[in-house]
Amino acid sequence: MLTFTLIIIxxxxxxxxxxxxxxxxxxxxxxPRTQGSHNPxxxxxxxxxxxxxxxATLAGDIIKGVTPVLAVRLISDDPQYLAVAxxxxxxxxxxxxxxxxxxxxxxxxxxxxxxxxxxxIALSVLGIWLLTVVVSxxxxxxxxxxxxxxxxxxxxxxxxxxxxxxxxFITVLLLIRHHSNIHNLITGKExxxxxxxxxxxxxxxx
Numbered sequence: 001m002l003t004f005t006l007i008i009i010x011x012x013x014x015x016x017x018x019x020x021x022x023x024x025x026x027x028x029x030x031x032p033r034t035q036g037s038h039n040p041x042x043x044x045x046x047x048x049x050x051x052x053x054x055x056a057t058l059a060g061d062i063i064k065g066v067t068p069v070l071a072v073r074l075i076s077d078d079p080q081y082l083a084v085a086x087x088x089x090x091x092x093x094x095x096x097x098x099x100x101x102x103x104x105x106x107x108x109x110x111x112x113x114x115x116x117x118x119x120x121i122a123l124s125v126l127g128i129w130l131l132t133v134v135v136s137x138x139x140x141x142x143x144x145x146x147x148x149x150x151x152x153x154x155x156x157x158x159x160x161x162x163x164x165x166x167x168x169f170i171t172v173l174l175l176i177r178h179h180s181n182i183h184n185l186i187t188g189k190e191x192x193x194x195x196x197x198x199x200x201x202x203x204x205x206x
Contacts, residue, residue: 015092019060065112
């Protein structure tokens, strides 16, 4: 029980590091929670901050997902421990204690935690996301489609009960966090991926 508790706490705190906010502050960009979709995630940062900021945010969100899971692997390959670490890091990203519990939608971090648990599942879901985005040019549609296929992919690749529960947990939360995107897709108002090109003043400037 102590081990589980420590894993949950450490993984959650690591996941609570908001890459988007840190990247934007370091690059003199406005807080992503006040811009565009107000989502502190890679796609929103890409839209108004440009490719460098978007890529840095994407990489950071993946790293903070995979790192806690790989750290647990140094202790044990028990899927219970890995799934718990993955779920805690994922929750930390969505509800970060360091940033007023205002987190991102979790797509990149979900990929990171899945990569740490089973890289075949992660890459398979990434392929679904990539194919959907290439065809539609809509990031959220890729995320929603990948989320819906995640439990099926997990069952096909590695149907351990711990991973099945984890995949269901991730799918439900991703769909909940994308409820506004789902509405926009239905009404034809969802934005397509487009990198920002304009310079932005620092937050303390008017």
